[in-house]
Amino acid sequence: MKKIYLMVISFLLVGLVFTGCGDKPTNETKQSAAPVKQEAKQVAKKETKKVVWKLAMTWPSTLTPLASPTHNLAKMVSDMTDGNFKIELHGKEKHKAALGILDFVKNKQYEIGHSGSYYWKGKDINTIWFTTVPFGMTMKEQYSWFYYGDGMKYMNKVYDRFGILNFPGGNTGVQMGGWFKKEIKTADDLKGIKMRIPGLAGEVMAKLGVSVTNIPAGELYTSLDRGTIDALEWVGPGMDIKMGFHKVAPYYYTGWHEPASEMQFMVNKKAFEKLPKAYQNILITAMKASASDMYYENFHASSEAWAKMKTEFPDIKVKSFPQPVMQKMKDATTEVFNKYASENKLFKEIYINQQAYIKKARAWSKMGEYGYIQTTDSLK
């Protein structure tokens, strides 16, 4: 008995030291296990379990700031587990399927994904609520809705059918309204122009007579240059200037259509449930911290790019759409919302919930950063 006991324990400890105790280190000795060994095994498994996950993202893995939360997540998770929980990152350059992320995670080809929820509106229209909607919430309002309103509740409800747990994955803030070759003075100027603009905003623009198209990122500049399209929206100065759009479309419009674009971390529910409890909590906390970081990384990059743009590219004409044009955009947005609400019960419920939240939240937003800038901006 002593010999077996010794062997079992030695095996366990060697497993601990050299493999960090993988999934099945002691299966062979299961039947002969003494009580102490059983308890030790539990502790060892819990404390030093080696886990390697793969993450697929919509973006090239070097595309900052969108890809940054994945790098930060992987580093945080590894650092918090002494390298025992690793996340391998696969950018679009590896898996070649920018819009295959939901299926990858649903089918557990990847345990985790990083993308944008509104890309899945073809699968379920209610996925749009967790990215951003035209004339919707600001970043602060939306995170407050996620965490202290009903946002996370609805997020779980919508993604449950895919066997996915969905989490906020980083916010770009207000995206710019896009680059146009000509100035938009009235709503008539929008009619017939060809524009790359995805999501619900594309449906809104289509209602105003815009010919809406989607084009992969790599072909955007050429398409704009050659006149395949007359306008496009991308993100904001931090990312846009590098693309060179300003050279061929000098009118740069302020945003209305994506006031707070949130990325998403999608986690396969079964894979998550298999994680030791501590690793689940480590993953959740790291997702929250890395999502938070993205906003400030992008804000910093955008403010640097904005300053540079103003001095290096003085020919860029920064404009806001005239109020009557914006009103038509908003009317069209309401029409689109009402159409989906009449077709889909849950859509209607979330729409009403968000509208009620935004009403209170916006009144307070106006007293915060907005009011502060408004009352202090003209001071010397």
Next chain:
Amino acid sequence: MKKIYLMVISFLLVGLVFTGCGDKPTNETKQSAAPVKQEAKQVAKKETKKVVWKLAMTWPSTLTPLASPTHNLAKMVSDMTDGNFKIELHGKEKHKAALGILDFVKNKQYEIGHSGSYYWKGKDINTIWFTTVPFGMTMKEQYSWFYYGDGMKYMNKVYDRFGILNFPGGNTGVQMGGWFKKEIKTADDLKGIKMRIPGLAGEVMAKLGVSVTNIPAGELYTSLDRGTIDALEWVGPGMDIKMGFHKVAPYYYTGWHEPASEMQFMVNKKAFEKLPKAYQNILITAMKASASDMYYENFHASSEAWAKMKTEFPDIKVKSFPQPVMQKMKDATTEVFNKYASENKLFKEIYINQQAYIKKARAWSKMGEYGYIQTTDSLK
């Protein structure tokens, strides 16, 4: 040899199971240790080390949202370590020294503290930069400066002399300018009034002829009611309404003096260095996530309170100080800054650094949430 080996290993495992492997579980057998045992001990120590820290906070432990980051931090850290790293929370009701936190942490009576950096301006004027300053950065600008500008670099520099590592600990956003018994129409109306307003803003108000005082939170309402003071600033509607100030001072002014008040987590450097590397990373990530949460908790509470205030307390008169009054406040702020800059090299350096950062950041802020609300607010 076998017997000793067995005893050592059994002892180790029992230690692992029943004590989670404390600081000194196997000291007695140190000399007889075989190589396997040594390695096992290292793993066991690293993986299951039991740590209990104590945290002292400036606030009563129930004062949300200010105390919330401490509760969230303790829960996150415990959940990420299977309860092996515990943080005991001591509110002001326990240690009785709201403004003793820096000394507590410096002297390692507490390993960690939660407070506001500007409370330590008497010890070092440069601590003010990590809370907020009058006419300073917004929350977004300040976090961007912390993490992607030079903020954290200066934070470390300033707190190094105390043997403390300092981290952002939650932001209130723009604080309201305070409750006044009478309307402020001109700068003359400020002269001679008695006001509770702490920090640099108090120095600014003093320059405008205000008689500045500081009064503990518990006595604020009575002081205002009895006329010991004529005005006070506290935080914002989420916290203010509960205090009842509106019943005795109906003029509620918008903010200028604390545009982005950041709380702080102070960590004793030596205590931090003793933590296993994984726990250090767990602590850092949990501080970031719990700091991020506070903003949204407060935003949510404030927008609820603001809506309630508007309907339940329609007699509250929400005002902004007239522009000429604000200009005098800003001029006085600049005077105060210049005075400190002439006396303190590092103050001057951080001041210049922040001013340069804010210049670029504010231009971009105006294109973001501010511009979005500005261009869409009057739409139907």
